[in-house]
Amino acid sequence: MSLPWATRGLHRRSPRQRLATPTTELGTLRLQLCSPRSRTVKPDRRQKRTIVGTPTNSLAGRIATMTARDEILAALPSIEGRSSDDTFSPQDVIDELRRRGSSYAESTIRTHVVSRMCADAADHHVRVYDDLERVSDGRYRRR
Structure with missing residues (x-):
């Protein structure tokens, strides 16, 4: 039986590592998937696009979602x-x-x-x- 890559190796992690995966940011839930082999965190960006504007005022130079x-x-x-x-x-x-x-x-x-x-x-x-x-x-x- 093959498990999805996000759940493989969970038995080898400590309880603190297992609970640290979901995070909340600014009142919205943003799930982060952690690869058990590389330990890199990949944020879920399916419903967002990043737009970079030309700096015409103080706020336009920042990245807006x-x-x-x-x-x-x-x-x-x-x-x-x-x-x-x-x-x-x-x-x-x-x-x-x-x-x-x-x-x-x-x-x-x-x-x-x-x-x-x-x-x-x-x-x-x-x-x-x-x-x-x-x-x-x-x-x-x-x-």
Whole structure:
């Protein structure tokens, strides 16, 4: 029976080493995987992208982390400006983020709009937000 690489060798570690793997940072849980052979720590960065801005003021030179939710929320005012009733479809959001040069996959953006950020959707994710409401089939509005 083969165990995943993250759990192999746990019996050889002390209890302190086994408990030191999960960490919390700024109120959000960030899991860190530790390879038993190399003892290197690899942070989990699946939902974050790092953006480096040009230094135009004191804060712009720093590295900022933009999540998919942050990028969607930043794009909503321009999407709503093109609509007569302030509603939009997931495809409208995907098109706007592609225009802005987002590196997130279409499936990630669509999942955020229809599930994670929608107050009317079922809670199928660990972290959900109530940023959007479903107006009709495939149409959403910011709350």
